[in-house]
Amino acid sequence: MSTVEQQPLFLRACFNEHTERTPVWLMRQAGRYMAEYRAIRKDVDFWTLCKTPELCCEVTLQPIEAFGMDAAIIFSDLLVPLPPMGASVTFGKGMGPVIEPRIDRASDVDKLGRPDVADTMGYVGDAVNVTAKALPKDVPLIGFAGAPFTLAGYLIEGQGSKTWMKTKAFLHQEPKAAEKLFGMLADITIDLLKLQMDNGARAVQVFDSWVGALDPEDYKRWGLAYTRRIVEGVRREGVPVIVFAKGTGTYLDLVAQCGADVIGVDWTQPLDRARALVGPNVALQGNLDPGRLLGPWDALRPALDRVLDAAGDGKGHIFNLGHGIDRHTDPAQVKRLVDHVRTASAARRG
Amino acid sequence: MSTVEQQPLFLRACFNEHTERTPVWLMRQAGRYMAEYRAIRKDVDFWTLCKTPELCCEVTLQPIEAFGMDAAIIFSDLLVPLPPMGASVTFGKGMGPVIEPRIDRASDVDKLGRPDVADTMGYVGDAVNVTAKALPKDVPLIGFAGAPFTLAGYLIEGQGSKTWMKTKAFLHQEPKAAEKLFGMLADITIDLLKLQMDNGARAVQVFDSWVGALDPEDYKRWGLAYTRRIVEGVRREGVPVIVFAKGTGTYLDLVAQCGADVIGVDWTQPLDRARALVGPNVALQGNLDPGRLLGPWDALRPALDRVLDAAGDGKGHIFNLGHGIDRHTDPAQVKRLVDHVRTASAARRG
Numbered sequence: 001m002s003t004v005e006q007q008p009l010f011l012r013a014c015f016n017e018h019t020e021r022t023p024v025w026l027m028r029q030a031g032r033y034m035a036e037y038r039a040i041r042k043d044v045d046f047w048t049l050c051k052t053p054e055l056c057c058e059v060t061l062q063p064i065e066a067f068g069m070d071a072a073i074i075f076s077d078l079l080v081p082l083p084p085m086g087a088s089v090t091f092g093k094g095m096g097p098v099i100e101p102r103i104d105r106a107s108d109v110d111k112l113g114r115p116d117v118a119d120t121m122g123y124v125g126d127a128v129n130v131t132a133k134a135l136p137k138d139v140p141l142i143g144f145a146g147a148p149f150t151l152a153g154y155l156i157e158g159q160g161s162k163t164w165m166k167t168k169a170f171l172h173q174e175p176k177a178a179e180k181l182f183g184m185l186a187d188i189t190i191d192l193l194k195l196q197m198d199n200g201a202r203a204v205q206v207f208d209s210w211v212g213a214l215d216p217e218d219y220k221r222w223g224l225a226y227t228r229r230i231v232e233g234v235r236r237e238g239v240p241v242i243v244f245a246k247g248t249g250t251y252l253d254l255v256a257q258c259g260a261d262v263i264g265v266d267w268t269q270p271l272d273r274a275r276a277l278v279g280p281n282v283a284l285q286g287n288l289d290p291g292r293l294l295g296p297w298d299a300l301r302p303a304l305d306r307v308l309d310a311a312g313d314g315k316g317h318i319f320n321l322g323h324g325i326d327r328h329t330d331p332a333q334v335k336r337l338v339d340h341v342r343t344a345s346a347a348r349r350g
Numbered sequence: 351m352s353t354v355e356q357q358p359l360f361l362r363a364c365f366n367e368h369t370e371r372t373p374v375w376l377m378r379q380a381g382r383y384m385a386e387y388r389a390i391r392k393d394v395d396f397w398t399l400c401k402t403p404e405l406c407c408e409v410t411l412q413p414i415e416a417f418g419m420d421a422a423i424i425f426s427d428l429l430v431p432l433p434p435m436g437a438s439v440t441f442g443k444g445m446g447p448v449i450e451p452r453i454d455r456a457s458d459v460d461k462l463g464r465p466d467v468a469d470t471m472g473y474v475g476d477a478v479n480v481t482a483k484a485l486p487k488d489v490p491l492i493g494f495a496g497a498p499f500t501l502a503g504y505l506i507e508g509q510g511s512k513t514w515m516k517t518k519a520f521l522h523q524e525p526k527a528a529e530k531l532f533g534m535l536a537d538i539t540i541d542l543l544k545l546q547m548d549n550g551a552r553a554v555q556v557f558d559s560w561v562g563a564l565d566p567e568d569y570k571r572w573g574l575a576y577t578r579r580i581v582e583g584v585r586r587e588g589v590p591v592i593v594f595a596k597g598t599g600t601y602l603d604l605v606a607q608c609g610a611d612v613i614g615v616d617w618t619q620p621l622d623r624a625r626a627l628v629g630p631n632v633a634l635q636g637n638l639d640p641g642r643l644l645g646p647w648d649a650l651r652p653a654l655d656r657v658l659d660a661a662g663d664g665k666g667h668i669f670n671l672g673h674g675i676d677r678h679t680d681p682a683q684v685k686r687l688v689d690h691v692r693t694a695s696a697a698r699r700g
Contacts (some may be wrong), residue, residue, distance in 0.1 A: 162512055165641055165676050172645025190416025215617040215639045215672075217656065249600040250619035267565040269600035287567045291515055306567065322565075326515050 008138045014240035014262050016283045016316035021325040022308065022328055022345035023070035024338055025142075027244075028324030029063040030075050034331055036062045044228045046091050049346055057134050064139055066331065067338045071203070071318075074128050074196065078146035078207055079154060081188045084115035087155055102158030103170070106177035112155075114184050117191035124192065126127075126197040132200025140203055142242070143196025147208035148155050148185040148226045152178070164213040169220055178222070187224045190233035197239055205242040206230055206260070212247020221252055227258040235259075242285060246323055247309035252277040266322035270310035283316035288337075293329045297336055304340050314345055358488045364553055364590035364612050366666035367632045372658065372695035373420035374688055375492075377594075378674030379413040379527075380425045384681055386412045396441050400427055407484050408479035414489055415610065416681065417688045421490050421668075424478050424546065427506060428496035428557055431538045434465035437505055452508030453520070456527035462505075464534050467541035475549040482550025490553055492592070493546025495539040497558035498532040498576045498642070507533070514563040521572055528572070536576045540583035547589055555592040556580055556610070562597020567654040569604055577608040592635060596673055602627040616672035620660035633666035638687075640671045643679045647686055654690050664695055 006012070010023040031037055037059055043051065049055050056075045064072050079089045079097055087099050103109060118125070122144075132141045149167075154160070156167045171178045193204045213225040223245060231241050244264025248255050256263050256278035265274045265286035274284055292303045311317040320339045325334070356362070360373040363554050383388055387409055399405050406425045412554065414422050429439045429447055437449050453459060468475070476492075482491045499517075504510070506517045521528045543554045561573040573595060581591050594614025606613050606628035615624045615636035624634055642653045662669040669691045675684070 068672075119618070160512070162510070163641075163673075163676075165644070165678075169644040169678065170640030172642065172649055183633070212618065213641075215642075215653075216620065218639070218641075247597075247618075250623070263586075268562065269566065273600070289518070289568070289569075291518030291563075292514070292522065292565075294519040299522060303567070323513075326513075328515075328519065 007069070008140050010140050010318065011202060011238075011240060014242070014283050015280065016261070018313070018315045020346065020349055022311070022314050022317050022319050022341055023073040024319040025069040026063075026075065026321050026325050026334065026343040029067075029069060029073065029074070029334075030059045031325065032327040033325055033329040033334075034062055034066065036066070046077075049075070050080065051123045053123060053127040053130045057131040060131045061134060062143070063334070064135065067335050069139070069338060071142055072131070073142040073144060073205070074124070074131055074133055074201065076124055076127065078144075078150065078209070080121055080124060081117075081145075081151065081185070081192065082116070084120035085112045085188075086262050087112065096160040097154065099154050099158050103152075103156045103181070104228070106174040109177045109181045111195060112181070112184070114187065116130065117188060117195055121192055121195065125195040128201050129199040130194045132202075134158040135226060140310075141200030141201050142203045142205055143193060144205040144207060145189040145192045147189065147206050147211065147223070147230065147245070148182040149222050150207060150209045151185045151189075152181055153210050154236065155181070159208075164210055168213070168218075171218065182222065182226055186233075187228050189230055191274070193230070193234045197234065197236060201239070203240045203242060204234060205244060205264070208243065208245040210247070211245050215252045216254060219248065219251060223248075224254055224258055227255075227260070231259045242281075244285070249274070256282055262318065264320070268322075271307065272310045272312060275312070283318060284311070285318040285320045287320070287322045288325055290326050290329070293321075293333050293337065294326060297333065300333060300337070301340060304337060305344060308341070308345055314348060319345070358420070358490050360668065361552060361590060361668060362589075363414070363668050364592070364633050366611070366631065368663070368665045370699055371502050371697060372657070372661070372664050372667050372691055374669040374676050374691040375419040375421040375423065376413075376671050376684065377423075379417075379419060379423065379684075380409045381675060383675055383679040383684075384412055384416065386416070396427070399425070400430065401473045403473060403477040403480045407481040410481045410491070411498075413684070414485065417685050419489070419688060422481070422485055422493055423492040423494060423555070424481055424551065426472070426474055426477065426494070427498065428475060428494075430471055430616050431465070431467075431501065431535070431542065432505065434470035435462045436539075437462065443650075448509040449504050449508050449664075451528040453506045456524040459527045459531045462531070462534070464537065467538060467545055467654060471542055475545040478546045478551050482552075491551050491623065492553045492555055493543060493551030494555040494557060495542045497498040497539065497556050497561065497573070497580065497595070498535040499561040499564070500557060500559045501535045501539075501570050501591065502528070502531055503560050511560075514560055518563070518568075521568065524696070528698060532576055536579050536583075539580055543580070544585045547584065547586060551589070553592060553613070554584060558593065558595040560597070561595050566601045566604060569598065569601060573598075574604055574608055576611070581609045590633075592651060594635070606632055612668065614670070615691045618672070621657065621667065622660045622662060625662070633668060634661070635668040635670045637670070637672045640673055640676050640679070643671075643683050643687065644676060647683065650683060650687070651690060654687060655694060658691070658695055658698060664698060669695070
């Protein structure tokens with residue numbers, strides 16, 4: 001141990017260092033599965049919550065206080081850039097987002113504007129600012145934004161999709177318009193991530209949540225090319241970049257070519273296989289199936305151990321789920337999960 | 351060439367033989383993208399079509415007559431077993447299936463019956479019988495049925511799902527009831543496939559369409575164990591068994607352990623990678639992204655060549671999509687696809 005103050009555990013793992021135990025946080029850890037969150041949402045709609053920095057701060061801190069994760073992620077939404085571009089986003093009861101008007105033809109891309117991020121999404125920076133100051137010093141705040149395919153997918157489908165077939169049709173039929181759209185989205189994402197870094201985010205995560213719908217060739221063009229541009233655009237000393245592209249397990253080697261410090265991994269393969277694909281020079285984040293949190297502890301515990309085992313010596317591993325936590329998760333299971341990952345990973349380091 | 355009459359091209363490829371060219375058929379090749387199909391559906395609802403053998407025959411033959419695929423697949427539906435078990439299946443306008451009542455708790459499994467397949471699904475056998483006789487001798491008819499996870503998923507969710515989270519919760523919370531349900535579904539699927547073989551199906555395909563939602567450990571228990579039982583249960587000299595489990599590309603080696611003759615591959619990895627996972631002793635079926643059929647020919651053609659290239663010498667390769675054809679596909683593209691796969695694969699054999 002050096003006498004110089006150490007970086008927080010989470011950041012050291014992001015930079016692929018050996019750590020004394022495995023840091024843990026969970027995607028969507030601030031959310032509906034927590035009674036504390038539902039108590040706030042009872043009186044506030046989703047967008048109001050996103051746009052009220054003090055409430056974002058409160059909600060972001062809830063899981064840290066309840067469960068002691070090693071990192072916090074700012075409460076916000078991937079679709080934050082869409083309204084300033086000219087597409088409304090509404091959340092119906094029990095439904096995913098609905099985007100209007102959706103992009104139906106090439107000329108619709110020209111109707112979207114390139115908003116100034118600080119002017120129109122400044123509330124995200126403000127929320128990060130307040131929250132970063134409120135967090136314990138050893139719990140870094142993660143900022144985030146969506147990658148172009150995922151954002152474009154919502155714009156083109158007008159909602160979520162199982163197959164993203166309209167989006168694929170658009171990419172193949174209107175590649176020039178798609179390139180214009182993706183370029184604009186990448187630039188906005190870069191600015192939005194920088195805004196969060198300027199306000200105290202100590203790591204950033206790019207969510208390309210649905211890009212796994214593409215085949216490897218299309219992924220190179222519509223996924224990798226833009227995440228690489230984003231990673232290069234936000235690169236800053238000491239601030240790791242995490243790229244999570246769900247459903248890309250078969251071509252995780254391509255995903256890792258984006259230059260990110262950390263690659264998120266879903267649950268469809270053990271981390272040792274993921275490691276074989278991405279090589280030794282990046283950290284891995286994942287990869288428990290959130291569905292396993294819905295089962296009993298005696299089945300969950302060995303699943304946690306399998307994740308830790310597959311991470312080998314644990315170097316450069318951040319424990320997480322392979323997707324956001326489900327709203328029906330029992331908070332008691334989350335507490336057990338966090339505690340077990342802490343103690344079991346420390347024990348493994350001997 | 352021997353003087354003994356050769357088996358049809360498609361069957362020889364299923365048995366992993368060298369063939370003079372690559373056989374081709376497309377999942378959901380009889381369907382809404384064809385005007386001929388829509389003309390029939392105009393006057394007949396979906397279930398009536400499924401239950402009218404002469405209409406099934408007509409619809410099954412439509413793509414063979416229009417495009418000349420090397421195999422036909424009987425027009426039917428994965429959810430055929432559900433109503434005789436006691437769960438109604440309705441298709442709303444532009445929606446997927448709705449299943450009522452859904453399985454909400456363990457005791458709901460006991461309310462489902464184990465129907466006699468010949469008595470309650472005899473219309474599938476009749477449709478196969480009529481259609482097998484109507485097809486050209488060199489175009490084998492494929493029978494099919496759903497695997498337990500996929501059928502159970504619809505029963506538990508009450509509809510399709512992006513995440514199959516209710517299904518996972520049920521598996522983890524009620525494993526005994528789930529085993530009872532999966533065992534019953536496997537037995538029904540075995541009987542349904544045998545019924546089709548008895549009536550002239552010369553190959554059968556097991557669709558485990560949504561099992562890729564599981565992690566590898568859960569896949570072994572809730573996917574592989576049952577597809578293996580089904581493959582063993584229907585094994586018959588000269589009738590190949592195809593298993594298609596979309597979204598399982600990261601653990602295709604596990605999928606291949608079911609003992610099927612042919613493994614279906616989705617578009618998330620090239621066939622040479624899939625081959626490396628499954629080994630040399632099974633045939634592969636796939637693996638074009640159906641989204642590519644929505645683009646122009648000058649982009650589609652190189653994608654077809656990439657699939658053929660990745661299949662190496664073409665031994666034991668059946669060209670197909672990695673999922674069902676999209677309803678917005680231009681039939682002219684399907685014609686070009688079939689023609690190109692025929693000529694380009696023959697040219698590759700020299």
